[in-house]
Amino acid sequence: MSTAGAASQSQTGWNFDNSYLKLPDIFYQRLPPVAVRAPQLVLFNHILAEQLGLKSLDLNTPQGAEVFAGNVLPPGSTPLAQAYAGHQFGGFTMLGDGRAILLGEQVTPSGERVDIQLKGSGQTPFSRRGDGRAALGPMLREYLISEAMSALGIPTNRSLAVVMTGEPVRRETPLPGAILTRVAASHLRVGTFEYANWRGTTADVRTLADYAIQRHYPEAAEQDNPYLALLEAVIDRQAELVAQWLLVGFIHGVMNTDNCFIAGETIDYGPCAFMDAYDPATVFSSIDHQGRYAYANQPPITQWNLTRLAEALLPLLAEEQTTAIDLAQQSLESFTDKFRRVWLRGMRGKLGLQDEQEKDVALIDDLLAIMQRSGADYTNSFRNLANEQSKDDELQRDAAFQEWDKRWRKRVEQQGQPFNTVKKIMDRHNPAAIPRNHRVEEALAAAEKDGNLQPFENLLRILTRPYADLTDADNQYREPPPPTQRVFQTFCGT
Ligand code: AMP
Ligand code: MG
Numbered sequence: 001m002s003t004a005g006a007a008s009q010s011q012t013g014w015n016f017d018n019s020y021l022k023l024p025d026i027f028y029q030r031l032p033p034v035a036v037r038a039p040q041l042v043l044f045n046h047i048l049a050e051q052l053g054l055k056s057l058d059l060n061t062p063q064g065a066e067v068f069a070g071n072v073l074p075p076g077s078t079p080l081a082q083a084y085a086g087h088q089f090g091g092f093t094m095l096g097d098g099r100a101i102l103l104g105e106q107v108t109p110s111g112e113r114v115d116i117q118l119k120g121s122g123q124t125p126f127s128r129r130g131d132g133r134a135a136l137g138p139m140l141r142e143y144l145i146s147e148a149m150s151a152l153g154i155p156t157n158r159s160l161a162v163v164m165t166g167e168p169v170r171r172e173t174p175l176p177g178a179i180l181t182r183v184a185a186s187h188l189r190v191g192t193f194e195y196a197n198w199r200g201t202t203a204d205v206r207t208l209a210d211y212a213i214q215r216h217y218p219e220a221a222e223q224d225n226p227y228l229a230l231l232e233a234v235i236d237r238q239a240e241l242v243a244q245w246l247l248v249g250f251i252h253g254v255m256n257t258d259n260c261f262i263a264g265e266t267i268d269y270g271p272c273a274f275m276d277a278y279d280p281a282t283v284f285s286s287i288d289h290q291g292r293y294a295y296a297n298q299p300p301i302t303q304w305n306l307t308r309l310a311e312a313l314l315p316l317l318a319e320e321q322t323t324a325i326d327l328a329q330q331s332l333e334s335f336t337d338k339f340r341r342v343w344l345r346g347m348r349g350k351l352g353l354q355d356e357q358e359k360d361v362a363l364i365d366d367l368l369a370i371m372q373r374s375g376a377d378y379t380n381s382f383r384n385l386a387n388e389q390s391k392d393d394e395l396q397r398d399a400a401f402q403e404w405d406k407r408w409r410k411r412v413e414q415q416g417q418p419f420n421t422v423k424k425i426m427d428r429h430n431p432a433a434i435p436r437n438h439r440v441e442e443a444l445a446a447a448e449k450d451g452n453l454q455p456f457e458n459l460l461r462i463l464t465r466p467y468a469d470l471t472d473a474d475n476q477y478r479e480p481p482p483p484t485q486r487v488f489q490t491f492c493g494t
Contacts, residue, residue: 020102039066082192084194086194086256087257092198096126099119100118103117103118118181135176141269144463147463151465155237156265161181185216188261190309191260193309194257196312213229225317236338240264243339246343247347248434249274253271253273254272260302273437277375285489299339307332344360348364351426352422366404367401371395374394382426383478435459462474
């Protein structure tokens, strides 16, 4: 095994350099994944493997399955479980990787550093009462939706592989067990800082902050107050992320601080869902009884999560606590404007507007109000604005919409561009294909119950080109669910 800092490249392309080991002991426990009985590769992401510098020929094999199952460690791996805490639905808890093992940090041919993590890899000291395992359905779900998000252009962790373990996991019923190989810019969370502040010393918080700066925000190190610059950089990234979620109708569903990442990637695809009919109050997660993580509540909740980060960083921001609090508050207050700016820019893109006029805000708000009242499909309504309108688009028949449409067309004409140019811009902002819940469930049910991966593969193919026009044969993937297939609730699936 290589030691921290000493990278060595293997034939297969493994090129680990495990900087997390340099953090103080309180931040992790070293231990290998727990071996499984009969690993079988179900999904392998060739394109991602190539970007990581890994050879598909070596890994899309039974030997690769052993690696992605945790039975064989890749050269240079120094497996560990990370310690962290988090606010879950508002309450503080000690957490940590209870069913995940970080194999190490792969340095890619382009010089990027990414975590390679196995999820569902067995018990760790942080498992509490859990079995450390994961079921096939939720791991396929994470693979599908994380890859769909990536194709939509939204920062996210990626999925490299799914293996079946050959062992059942016991949930409400026995289910096939599986392990997902997750690739992330890092697994540093707001909850990692909360943990450092709660369990460690100020020196530990500073060490962690220095690590985060070095790994994700090196420009912050040059600032007068690097820790304030770190906080502001995370606020920027998170404001941008949540704006992007809203623009595509994404509802994360479990925005606990342990799922709020310092690098600004989307993480945790447990109960997430895309909205069909536009309604800002939409909630899918079965455990979100208060609507804490409802669609429109996501920006204020992100700000709430960032406030927990600011609290953990307070001792580093200034010597005087009152000064530190003032600085943190000023930064946190900038969140709303930052979010709003990115969201407005995105909405203008969705409407094909390239210059900025003050009345655009009313144009956007009025459209959303009409969509909400008429229960219009969020994704299709935007995509259809500039496209051949389908006869059965419910929005197009609405009298208020027709008035709005005139206003919008007049506004677009003022730009003096051919409509086709505008349409091209709009098509890059308005996906045709999103992971509709009924399609996702259908694909997962076929895989889990019948061992049939074809519906999953078909859906994945569509979702990895979300902005392209669909062929007639594939057009069914754009359709909202018929009443009998509407999904009202999603489950964490742990
Ligand atoms: P998640 O819902 O995946 O974000 O997990 C939240 C916390 O619960 C993390 O600390 C996980 O490691 C832990 N956890 C979730 N499922 C399991 C499981 N089956 N066994 C052990 N720990 C788990
Ligand atoms: Mg999580």
